[in-house]
Amino acid sequence: MAGMVKPQSGFVITPHKVSICILLQVYAPSGQLSVPYPFDSISQHNRLGLFLIALTKSCDDILEPTLDDSLKLLKEFGGLLYNWLTDHVTGRLSSISSPDDLFTFFTGLRGILAGLETSVIDDDQINLDPNSNLGLYLRRFLLAFNNLSFEGMCHLLTNIKSYCKEAFSSYGMSHLDDASNDPEAPLEYENMDLENIVLQNFTEELESRKKSTEQVPFHNHSSKALISLVEDITVSPGQKVKQSLRSETQMQSTSVESSDVIFQRTNWQIQGFLSEKAEMIEKLGSSFPMSAFESVLKLLQNLAPELHRVHFLRYLNSLYHNDYPVALENLNRYFDYSAGMEGSDFVPPINYTNNGRYEIALLSLGMTHFYFGHPKLALNVLTEAVRVCQLHSDDTCLAYTLTAICNLLSEVGISNITGIMGASDSHDSTSLSVQQQLFVLLRRSLKRADSLKLKRLVASNQLALAKFDLKHVQRPLLSFGPKASIQLRTNPTDVCKKLRLSSQLIHQFDNESSIVTIDGALSTSWLKNQREPTTTLVFPQESELQSNRDTFYSWLQSSSVPGSVLQLVGSSFLVSATSWELYGSASLARSNALVFATCFADSASSADLALAYGKLIQHLAVYKGYKEAFAALKIAEAKFLSVSKSGILPVKLQLLHERALHRGHLKLAQQICDELGVLASSVTGVDMEIKIEASLRRARTLLAANEFNEAASVAHSLFCKCYKFNMHVENASVLLLLAEIHKRSGNCVLGIPYALASISFCESFNLDILRGAATLTLAELWLLLGPRHAKRALNLIHSAFPIILGQGGLELQSRAHIAEAKCYLSDSSISVSEDPDIVLDSLRQACEGLEALEYHEMAAEAYYLMAIVLDKSGQVEEREEAAARFKQHITALENPIKPEDPLVNLL
Amino acid sequence: MVIDKQTCRTELRIAIQHLTDRCLHSASKWAAEQLVGIEHDPTKNPPSHTRLQRGSSSILRRFRATDETITCTPIAGTSYVSTPVPEEEDEAVDTDLYLLAKSYFNCREYRRVAHVLSDQTGNKALFLKCYALYLAGEKRKEEETIELEGPLGKPDAVNAELVSIERDLAAARNNGSIDSFGLYLYGLVLKAKGNENLARTLLVESVNTYPWNWTTWSELRSLCTTTDTLNGLKLNNHWMKDFFLASTYHELRMHNESLTKYDQLQLTFGSSNYIKAQIAKAEYSLRDFEHVEVIFEELLRTDPYRIDDMDMYSNVLYAKECASGLSYLAHRVFSTDKYRPESCCIIGNYYSLKGLHEKSVMYFQRALKLDKKFLSAWTLMGHEYVEMKNTPAAVDAYRRAVDISPCDYRAWYGLGQAYEMMAMPYYALHYFKKAVFLQPGDSRLWIAMGQCYERNDIGMIDKAIKCYKRATDCNDREAIAIHKLASLHKELGQNDEAAYYYKKDLERMEDEERDGPNIVEALSFLSSYCREHGRFEDAEVYCIRLLDYNGPEKEMAKDLLQEIKFAQSQHFSS
DSSP, X not given: OTTOOOOOOOOOOOHXXXXXXXHHHHHSOTTOOSSOTTOSSHHHHHHHHHHHHHHHHGGGSSSOOOXXXXXXXXXXXXXXXXXXXXXXHHHHHHHXXXXXXXXXXXXXXXXXXXXXXXXXXXXXXXXXXXXXXXXXXHHHHXXXXXXOOHHHHXXXXXXXXXXXXXXXXXXXXXXXXXXXXXXXXXXXGGGOOXXXXXXHHHHHHHHHHHHHHHXXXXXXXXXXXHHHHHHTTSSOTTSOHHHHHHHHHHHHHXXXXXXXXXXXXXXXXXXXXXXXXXHHXXXXXGGSOHHHHHHHHHHHHHHOTTOTHHHHHHHHHHHHTTOHHHHHHHHHHHHHHHTXXXXXXXXXXXXXXXXOOHHHXXXXXXXXXXXXXXXXXXXXXXXXXXXXXXXXXXXXXXXXXXXXXXHHHXXXXXXXXXXXXXXXXXXXXXXXXXXXXXXXXXXXXXXXXXXXXXXXXXXXXXXXXXXXXXXXXXXXXXXXXXXXXXXXXXXXXXXXXXXXXXXXXXXXXXXXXXXXXXXXXHHHHHHHHHHSOOOOSSOXXXXXXXXXXXXXXXXXXXXXXXXXXHHHHHHHHHHHHHHHHHHTOHHHHHHXXXXXXXXXXXTSOHHHHHXXXXXXXXXXXXXXXXXXXXXXXXXXXXXXXXXXXXXXXXXXXXHHHHHHHHHTOHHHHHHHHHHHHHHHTOSSOOOHHHHHHHHHHHHHHHHXXXXXXXXXXXXXXXXHHXXXXXXXXXXXXXXXXXXXXXXXXXXXXXXXXXXXXXXHHHHHHTOHHHHHHHHHHHHHHHHHTOGGGHHHHHHHHHHHHHHHHHHOOHHHHHHHHHHHHHHHHHOTTSOTTTOTHHXXXXXXXXXXXXXXXXXXXXXXXXXXXXXXXXXXXXXXXXHHHHHHHHHHHHHHHHSOOOTTOTTGGGO | OOOOHHHHHHHHHHHHHHHHHTTOHHHHHHHHHHHHHSOOOTTTSOGGGGGGGTTOOHHHHHHHHHTHHHHHSOOTTOOOOOOOOOOOOOOTXXXXXXXXXXXXXXXXXXXXXHHHTTTOOSHHHHHHHHHHHHHHHHHHHHHHHHHTOBTTBOOOOOOTTHHHHHHHXXXXXXXXXXOHHXXXXXXXXXXXXXXXXXXXXXXXXXXXXXXXXXXXXXXXXXXXXXXXXXHHOOOOOOHHHHHHHHHHHHHTTOHHHHHHHHHHHHHHSTTOHHHHHHHHHHHHHTTOHHHHHHHHHHHHHHOTTOOTTHHHHHHHHHHTTOHHHHHHHHHHHHHHOTTSHHHHHHHHHHHHHTXXXXXXXXXXXXXXXXXXXXXXXXXXXXXXXXXXXXXXXXXXXXXXXXXXXXXXXXXHHHHHHHHHHTTOHHHHHHXXXXXXXXXXXXXXXXXXXXXXXXXXXXXXXXXXXXXXXXXXXXXXXXXXXXXXXXXXXXXXXXXXXXXXXXXXXXXXXXXXTOOSXXXXXXXXXXXXXXXXXXXXXXXXXXXXXXXXXXXXXHXXXXXXXXXXXXXXXXXXXX
16 A cells, blocks of 8 residues: 555664764774773763763654754763864764765774674773674664665765764854855845745744743743754753754754755654654644744655655644644545554554554544534534444444544533434434433443553543533432432542542553653653753742752653643543532642642643633632732733633633622623623634523623613523533522522512522532532521521521531621621520620621622621621720721722722733 | 737747757747647648648548637737847857757756856856756756655655756846846746745746747746736737647636637647647546547547647547557557656556556556656546555545645545545545535536435435535436436425426436336336326326336336226216
C-alpha cells in the first residue's frame, strides 16, 4: 500500500554527530596511555566521558544543536580544557574539505575501537569496548558511513561546511547585530520571499509574547512553554530569547533556502516530535501559537511528503483554533492517506489487516463535530463508527466510540435522540429516555473497556459514571418498598468510591515500566539541567529553592506516567471537588480544587485549570467576601488571558451579578444577566449549564426588583426546561427559588409546598447544603404565617444549623442568624428584654458577614432588629450606633452607584 | 475583426527566429505549429504545401457544416493592437561566444553555457546564461530529489541557482535594461520561490512587450487560478491573448467560453492541430464523446506521431468500449515513445478495458514514475483499485489526485464511492458533496449521492429524493433517477408523486423501446393507482398491457381487470 511507511530506526550521519566523534577520538585516542595528552587528571578525562555519554544518548532528538550551541555546552563541561577542545573540534571540522578527508577520518575512528578478539586488554591503554555505550555509538556510526553512497558523502560534506559556516557567521552576527549586513538580504522589499515574511512574523509574534511575559508575571506558565516549544532542545530557557530565535531561524532558513536541504531525521525521531507537539496542542488549546507551528508543519511536509502524521497535527492545530473547514479538510486528508494506520497510539501492529482502520476516522470526525458543537452530526457519525467497528470487529475502537457517545450524551443537551441512535441499540432504544440510554451505554462501555484492559478508558468511564450518579437518581425497581432500604446511588460515599477507582489508574502506571523511548529525552533534559535550573512553571518562588537534582528527579517521576493519565486523574479530583460542593462540604471541595490546581496544573488542559480556578474564586467570594475574590480573579484573568473559551469569564460575571444584587444595583445586574445569556448561546454549541444559570439569575434579578409575576414565570419555564433535559439537581434550586418568590410576595401558603418539594429533591440527591437553605426558607415561611408558628420555625432552623454554620457561606449563615433572631422576637414565650444576648449574639454575627458581602438590604434588616432589641433592653448608646449603621445601609441601597466604585468598570 | 493572416505569418516567422535564437525550443515549436496552422488560400499554393493541412476531411466538414453560419460571423468590437517586433541587437563581437554557448546549450551542457557567457553583457547573453543556469539547477534538483529519497518520501528539493539568477535579473531590471525574455525568466524564478503576485506582474509585462512567447503565457495561465485574478490582468489586446484566454477558460472550467474562443481562432488558424486538440479537450469536458472521437481521428491522420493529449482519446475509446481502437492506439504510441506518461496511461486504459486490472495498475504506476503529478493517472489508478476491491489503495490514489488538483471531481467522486464500499456512507457523503459542488450538472454524481442517502443505515429519504430530482434535471441518460424517485415516493406513500414519476418512466421506456422489470413495476403500480382514483379506462389499458408479462403480476392484472369490469358495471348501473 502506497500510504504505509515502514518504521525506520536508521542512523543518519549529521555534522553534529561527526563532531561528537571528533571528541570521542580525543577521549580515546588509539594506543595511548591512561591519561592521554590534553587531560591533566583522570577526573577530567572521566568528565568528558560522561559528557560524551550524555551527548550520544540524546542523539535521537529531533533538533540537533548547532555547532555554536554544542561548543557552549562543551565550555561548561570542559572547564580549562575548553579552548583546546573547541579549537580541536572546529579545526578538525573545517579541515574536512574533500570526500577523501571524510574517508580517512572514518578509517581513523575505526582504530579506537578495541578489537572483539583481543581478550587481554592492556590496563594502560585506552580502548573503547565495542559493547559499551560509546562503542556501540561508534559502531553504529561506522556502519552508517559504510552504507553511505558517494552522493550521500557529498551531501555530508556540504552539510559540514554549512554547519561550520553557520557557527562562524553567528559569531560575526553577534558582533554586528545588523540585519543589513546579511549578504543575502533582499534588494527590495518586493523580493522578499514568503518564507522570510513568515519567519519574520513568527519571530515578531514570539517577541511580543516574550514582552507580555515580562509585563504580566502570572503569564509565565504558558509563555515559557511556548518558548521552550520553539527553541525546543537547542537552547535552554535561561538564555536570551533573541539568540534562541536566531538559531531557530537559522535552522529553518538553512533548511529552506540552501540547496543542501537534508532530511536527516529518522522516522522515529519525527514521530516522537510530533506526538510531543500534539500533546502540547491539546493541553494549551487556543493559546498554542498557530501560525508559527503551521509553518513548521508546512516545512516538514515539504521535506517528508509521505509523513501523513503532519496532516493530523494540522488538524489538531486548526481544531483548537476553531477553524472548522481547515480542520475537517486535514482530518479527511490524514485518514485518506494513512487509513488510520499511522501514528495512532492504540493500534496494535499485529492486528494489521488490509482494510485499513477507517473507523478511527469516523471516531475522530465525530469528536470534531462534538467539539464544534454539532451534536446531531456527531451522533450520526459516531453511530456509523459503531457500525463500522462492529463490521470490522474492532473492539478497541468500539470501546472508545461508546465512550465518546457517552461523553456526548452527558455533556450536550439533547432532549430526544430517537431516530438517531436507532441503529446502534436497535433492540431497546426507542422506549428509553436519553438518560436511561446513557446509563446503559456507560455500563456497557465500562464493561467492554474492562474486558479489553484499556485502563485509561476504564478510568474515564468510571469518572463518567460517577458524574452520572452525582446528577441522576436511579430508583430501584421496587420503589414502593420500605423507605429505609432504598440506598440511592447519589450517596456521596458511592460517588467518591467511583472517583477513587478512577484515580487508582495512576498506581497501575507507576508499577509499569512504560518508559521505552524517552531515554534520549532524559539525557537531553539532564544536559539542560546541568546548565541552568529549569524553573517549574506555576510557582516560581518555590522552584528557586529547589536544587538541580530535585527538578531532575521530579521530572523523572512525572515522566513515568503518561500525560493523558495524569489528566484523567486530575479531572477525577475536579469532579470530586464538584461533588463535595454539591453535597455541602465546602472545605473538602476547596481542598480538592486546590490539589488539582497545584498537582495537576502541568498536565491538565487549560480549560480544566480555568474551571478549578473558578471554583476556588467562587469559594473565596462565598466565604471571604468580594474583596478577596476579585483580587484572585484578577490573577486568574491574567493567567488565562489567551484562552478563548475560558471558564473564567462566566465566573467573573457571576461574581459581579451577585455583588450587584447585594448592593441593590439592579440595572447593572440585569446587564450582567444579559451578558451571561449571550455566553450561553456561543458558537461552539450551547452550554446548558450556563444557559440554566443565566435564566436562574434573571429570575433572581426580577425578584430583587419585586417583579414577582415575571420572576415566577421565568422560574416556571426554567423548571420545565430542567425537567425536559433531566437536570434534577438544578431543579432543586429552581424550586427553592420559587419558594423564595412566594415568600417575598407574601404568599406563604403557596411557598411551603415548593420548599418541601425542594427539600425532598435535596434529600434524594444528598444536596446537604441546599437542603439547609431550603429548610431555612421553610422556617421563614412558617414564621411569616404568624407568631404561633415561631416555635416550629425555630425547631426547623435549629435542625439546619449544623450544616449551615459548618459549611454554609456567609450569606446563608447571616440569613439563618437573622431568622433565628426573628423567631425569638416573635415568640411570646421568650422575653427579649430579659435576655437580649440570646438574640444579639446571632445578630452581630449576621452583621459581620453581611458587611463583608456588602449586602445592604439584609444588613439594614439586621441592624434594624438589633436596634429594636437594644432599645428594648435599654442600651441606648449601642442602639444609636446600630441605628446609624442601619441608616448608612439604607442610603447605600437607595443610591447604588458610587463614582469611586472600582468594580463598575470591570465589565 | 478577423486577424490578418499575412501579418500573423510574418510576425510568427520572426518570432520563431527569436525564440530559437534564445533556445526557447518549446515556445518556438508552438509558434511554428501555429504558423503552419494558418490556413492557406488553396488557389495560391501548390498542393505539396498543404500536405500537413488536410484539415478538411469529409467527416469534419460534415460536423463543421452545421455551425458554419455561426463561425463565419465576424466578431464585433475586438480590435487588436499591433505590437512592434523588436529589432534584434547585433552584438558582433560576442556572436562567436554566443554561438558556442548555443551549441553547448543544444547539447544540454548548461553549466558550460553559463561559464562561456559569464563575462558577456548583452541582453541575449544574459538571458541565455540565466536560462542555462536555471535549467542546470532544475536538473540538479531532480537528481537531488532522488538522492534524498528517504522512507518518508521524496522531499521537495529546491533549485539552488534561483538566488543568483534572481540577483542578476533584479539588477538588470533596476537598470531598466531587462528585455521581455529576461522578464519571463524573472517571473519563472519568482514563481518558483513562491512570490506569485510579483511573478504575475512581471509575466504580464513580458507578454505585453513580446506576445509571441507561448511559454510565458502558459506560466501566466498557471498563476491564474481564479476568474478574479484573470480579470485583474492588464493585458494588451494582441491576438495571442485569445489563445491565452481560451486555454485559461478551460483551466477555470468555463468550457463553453473556451470553445467560442477556439472557434474564433480557427477562422485564422484553420488547420492548427493545437487548436483542434484543445477543442477536443473542451468537448471532452462537456462529455461530447462523438465529436471528440472525430477530432482525434482527424488529428491522428494529419499528425500520426502525436502523443500529446492522446490519453484523452484513449479515455473516449474506453468509454465507448472500443477495445480494438484502443489497442491500435496503444500500439502506435508505444512504438513512438513508450516513456511518456500519456503512453503508459493509454496502455493502462487498454488493460483496464480488458479486465486485467493488475497490469493496468502497473502501467499507471509507470506513468506516475515518469511524472508524479500526472493527474489523470492517479484518478484512473484509483478506479482500478476500486475494481480490485483494494479500497485503501484506491482512497490513497484518489486523495493524491485531489491534492494535486482540488477541482478534479472524478477523484472526489471516487473517494466517495470507495468509502461507500467500505460501508461508511455518512463519511462518503462529504466527498460526494464536494464532487457535486464542482460538477453540478452531472447526473451520475447526484444519483450516487442519492443512493448514499437512501441506504437504510442512514435513511434520509427526503434528502435522497432531492438528489434524484436534481439528477433528473440534468439529463439523466439511463433514467435511474426517475425510477428511484417513483419507488421512493411509493415507499413513503406519496402516491400522486409516485404515479407522476412512474408514468414518466414508462413513457421514456416506451420511447427507447426497452423492456424489463421496471416496466412491470410501473404498470402494476399505475393500474392500481388509476383504479383507486376511479380512472377505470386508464387502469384497464395498463392492466391489458400487463397481461403480456408472465409472473404474479399477470394474475394480479387479471384480478384487477375483473374488479374494474365489476366496478364499471356498478358505475353504469348507478
